[in-house]
Amino acid sequence: MTTPKKLRCDTCGALVDNLRRDVVDDDYNALNKPALWNCETCYEDKRAKRQQARGDA
């Protein structure tokens, strides 16, 4: 018997089957903060923004 568990994205609040943990937020000072769980969309979005920020700096 399987119990489908929906997980909530910490960023957009969507209920999804799989979440990705956002380990580093802005920098490694985020170690003290609780990990953020993101849905696929938010995870990719954050990753893209992070890469953009790095490229602009």
Ligand SMILES: [Zn+2]
């Ligand atoms: Zn999300």
